[in-house]
Structures are given as structure tokens and as C-alpha cells.
Amino acid sequence: MVSLAEDIRVAVDLIVLTLRDDTLNVLLVQRDDEPHRGAWALPGGFIDLEEDLEDAAYRVLADEASLGSGAVHLEQVRTFGAPQRDPRGRVVSVAFMALGADLPDPQRGGDVADARWWSVDELAAIDLAFDHAEVLACSIERARAKLEYTTLAVTFLPQEFTISQLRGVYESVWGTTLDAGNFHRKATRTEGFLVELERYAAPTGGRPARLYCAGDGAALVPALLRSSQ
Amino acid sequence: MVSLAEDIRVAVDLIVLTLRDDTLNVLLVQRDDEPHRGAWALPGGFIDLEEDLEDAAYRVLADEASLGSGAVHLEQVRTFGAPQRDPRGRVVSVAFMALGADLPDPQRGGDVADARWWSVDELAAIDLAFDHAEVLACSIERARAKLEYTTLAVTFLPQEFTISQLRGVYESVWGTTLDAGNFHRKATRTEGFLVELERYAAPTGGRPARLYCAGDGAALVPALLRSSQ
DNA sequence: CCGGTTATGGTCACGCTGACTACTCGTGAA
DNA sequence: TTCACGAGTAGTCAGCGTGACCATAACCGG
Structure with a gap:
């Protein structure tokens, strides 16, 4: 027993x-x-x-x-x-x-x-x-x-994605809206977050968006805070 | 069985x-x-x-x-x-x-x-x-x-403490040194971190330091980052 | 060709930060 | 009593990241 x-x-x-x-x-x-x-x-x-x-x-x-x-x-x-x-x-x-x-x-x-x-x-x-x-x-x-301090958001996206899709992840998960221009600047200039590809997504009614894939960084420094914006 | x-x-x-x-x-x-x-x-x-x-x-x-x-x-x-x-x-x-x-x-x-x-x-x-x-x-x-984004540091200190002791917690845990003036400004101006008391610690070779106790906040916004300084 | 739409880049003011300086207020030695 | 010293606290200033906002690029449909 x-x-x-x-x-x-x-x-x-x-x-x-x-x-x-x-x-x-x-x-x-x-x-x-x-x-x-x-x-x-x-x-x-x-x-x-x-x-x-x-x-x-x-x-x-x-x-x-x-x-x-x-x-x-x-x-x-x-x-x-x-x-x-x-x-x-x-x-x-x-x-x-x-x-x-x-x-x-x-x-x-x-x-x-x-x-x-x-x-x-x-x-x-x-x-x-x-x-x-x-x-x-x-x-x-x-x-x-x-999402604030890591690159976790890219796990919600396919291998190749646009900045708008990435912003959509943040907006959906946080339930907020973010300024497109400021988000674009932040995402593209943060070391290790994204890798720029030489390809573009099919247009969705406007200028075609450049495609990116996930970078090799895990941390986001400085962080992308939700409190602000 | x-x-x-x-x-x-x-x-x-x-x-x-x-x-x-x-x-x-x-x-x-x-x-x-x-x-x-x-x-x-x-x-x-x-x-x-x-x-x-x-x-x-x-x-x-x-x-x-x-x-x-x-x-x-x-x-x-x-x-x-x-x-x-x-x-x-x-x-x-x-x-x-x-x-x-x-x-x-x-x-x-x-x-x-x-x-x-x-x-x-x-x-x-x-x-x-x-x-x-x-x-x-x-x-x-x-x-x-x-320590970066919460008020956890105060748990390493007695109920009443000085800013220098608090800075010592950060320096000891992180293994770095921090600028005394900048740390003082940050600690005292961050909402909910500290409560100022009307008492002073016994001098340790210089001007006596004011005593503080822990505030009611749990998060530190904006964060106190170790990467910088 | 033109207006609508999305993507992306630029400008500017503001607030936080790091580096640094100055002053306060105790101690102990001359 | 005065002085040098040490620690605490306040202030200055430049640089940077950010939010708000504007401008331009590029594609669509009519």
C-alpha cells in the first residue's frame, strides 16, 4: 500500500x-x-x-x-x-x-x-x-x-509581416490604439526587434507595406510602454 | 494498490x-x-x-x-x-x-x-x-x-530607512554604483515609492539623512533601469 | 487624372536621465 | 572657535526618447 x-x-x-x-x-x-x-x-x-x-x-x-x-x-x-x-x-x-x-x-x-x-x-x-x-x-x-519589454508580439504573427500587423498585435492585446507613425519609428529603430526584408505585402487599399521578419533580440530596450500613448 | x-x-x-x-x-x-x-x-x-x-x-x-x-x-x-x-x-x-x-x-x-x-x-x-x-x-x-519596475527593493530594508540605504540595495543587488543625486531625485519623485517622515537617521559622518518608509505603490513608473547609469 | 487610403518619414516640444556643480549640516581635529 | 571632511540634498544643463502632428509616397478605383 x-x-x-x-x-x-x-x-x-x-x-x-x-x-x-x-x-x-x-x-x-x-x-x-x-x-x-x-x-x-x-x-x-x-x-x-x-x-x-x-x-x-x-x-x-x-x-x-x-x-x-x-x-x-x-x-x-x-x-x-x-x-x-x-x-x-x-x-x-x-x-x-x-x-x-x-x-x-x-x-x-x-x-x-x-x-x-x-x-x-x-x-x-x-x-x-x-x-x-x-x-x-x-x-x-x-x-x-x-509585450512591453520583450519581442513576444511577433509570436502572434506569421514569419513575414508588416509593421501595421505588428501594431495590430499590440492594439488587440492591449485593447488600445497606437499612433502609426510613432509605432513605426519605434519598431524599426529598436535594435534586434525586426529584420527588414526586400519584399512588400500586397497592397490593402494604400501604399504597399514593407515586410519584416523577427529579429534575434528577445528584450526591447527601451521598452514599448502601454501606459503612455 | x-x-x-x-x-x-x-x-x-x-x-x-x-x-x-x-x-x-x-x-x-x-x-x-x-x-x-x-x-x-x-x-x-x-x-x-x-x-x-x-x-x-x-x-x-x-x-x-x-x-x-x-x-x-x-x-x-x-x-x-x-x-x-x-x-x-x-x-x-x-x-x-x-x-x-x-x-x-x-x-x-x-x-x-x-x-x-x-x-x-x-x-x-x-x-x-x-x-x-x-x-x-x-x-x-x-x-x-x-527592482527595475517594482518597489521590491524596500523589502530588503527595515521599516524606516534613508535614501542612501535604498540606493545601497540597488547597488548591492545589481553589483553597480549609482549616482547619489540622480537616485535621490528619482526615488523621491516617483509616485507611491516612498513616504517622507519627519525624522532623521543618526549621522554617519555627514549631514543626517531624512528617514522614509515604503509607499503604497507596487509598480515603479517610469522604471528605474539598470542598463543605463 | 483625382481623391481616398495606407505606409513611411519629418518636425517640434516636453519630460526623463546622466553628468556635474553647489550648498547644507553634521563630525572630529587643529 | 575654526576648519576640513563627509554625506545628504538641490540645481543646472545637454541629450534622448516620446507623443502630437504634418508631409510625402505609393497604390487603388473611378
């Missing part, structure tokens, strides 16, 4: 974020089992005995979101472990944030009743399972903050 | 930081048991079945560092869960950073052979147990970064 004192299970929960129609969206699954059957929840799963935390996150991403590891930026957010957060018993859950460019609609399958994208604005109206509302809020705030 | 697949244990590891002689110090314990018997490690322990993660961190703080909860600022850093990080089996460990003002020498006791403060500069010379070198490096970098 194994000691009951060790009966703690470790899970990963995924906050999969992408932009759809210039809005920040998160992937939720509808639970098919108790507890919280029928409620919407973050995709997640228990880790295997020999599996690294990050590998478990990628596995859940593939199982419940049909997303390969190449498409997303994965990053640990925080660990949630309140004793009563899961009625089945003690579950300590490591939250991972996954960001990707225009991710596809999830395939049906696995042990979930349904899965779909939700605009983060819709979420105030629904009750998420477990403590997932707090997990989600924590992750979204983390993503918003990291 | 309980399934072996659940045989994962959850622990907390503590990175207790304080300033001693104008140097950033970390509390390490010398292990009295295998594995890594005799090696220095971060204080830590397994969580109880009904215990919140933060409560477990405070318990370890009391047990292995003789520190009450009132003296420190506690904050989750990251979770480490590589499959082979502990030879005894699968251990997922949540790292917590604890910051305090001039913390006392640890009392002997518990299941550790020894416990003492180490200057972070000494640590390059020794091999820490498990993956604790990585955990420690990650936490120190987090602390250094958070």
Missing part, C-alpha cells in the same frame, strides 16, 4: 492565445466528465511519470488543440496548488501560456465534448471550471506585460 | 535572499541525507496533502531558516520538474523567493547538517545539490529585474 500522503497529482494547464479578427482569443474545451461536466475549461492533463513539464504541455497541445510544437511559443506562467481547487483530490497544476499566429480551429476528439476559440471579452459572461478564471487572468496579464 | 503513475511528489524550494554587509546573500543548508549528502542546497520540503503551496513555503521558512512569516516578502518564481532532477524519484518543485531585511543567522536544527548565509559571489565556486544552481540563478535574475 502506497502512502496516501503522496497522493498528489501534477497537471499542466494551457492558456492558448491567438489573434482572430484583431481580437485576442483563447482556446477552451468543454468538459465531458465530472467534475464541472459541461463547463468550459482550459485544456490540460496530468503529467506522466517520466515526462518533462514542457513535454506534457506540448502533448496536451497536440491532443486537445491539434497543434504541433512548431507553431507556438510556449512559456511557463505560474503554478496553482490550492488544496481545494479540484474536488477529485489534490492537484497541483503548472500553467503554460502558448502563443501562436492565427491558429486553426481545434479538431474534435479526445475526452472533451467540444473545443473552440473564445474572445477574451466574452469570458466575463461565463463561469470557467476549477480556478481557471484566475489562471487565465494571470496569464493574459503576463502576456500584456511581456 | 495505488497506481504507480501517481508516484510524483511535489516540493517547494526556497531562495531566501537578504543583504549582509552590502552584499546579496542567500541561505543554503547542508544536506544530512542521501542523495547529495554533505552538499549545499536550497532549503525545501515536500508539501502536505492539505497544505497550500505558499503555506508550505512559510513552513519550510520557519523550520529550516527560523524565519517567521512577518519578516519576509514571499513570491513564486517558477516550477522545476525535469524527470531526472532528483535521483529518489519524480519530484516537481515550486521555487519561492523570500526577501527580507537583514535576516538573522539560522538556528541549527531539523534534518540539515548545517545552514548559513552565502554571498552570491561565492557560489560560482561550489556545486549545489540537484538543479539548485539553475533555480538560484533564475531567482536572482528575477529579483534583479523586479
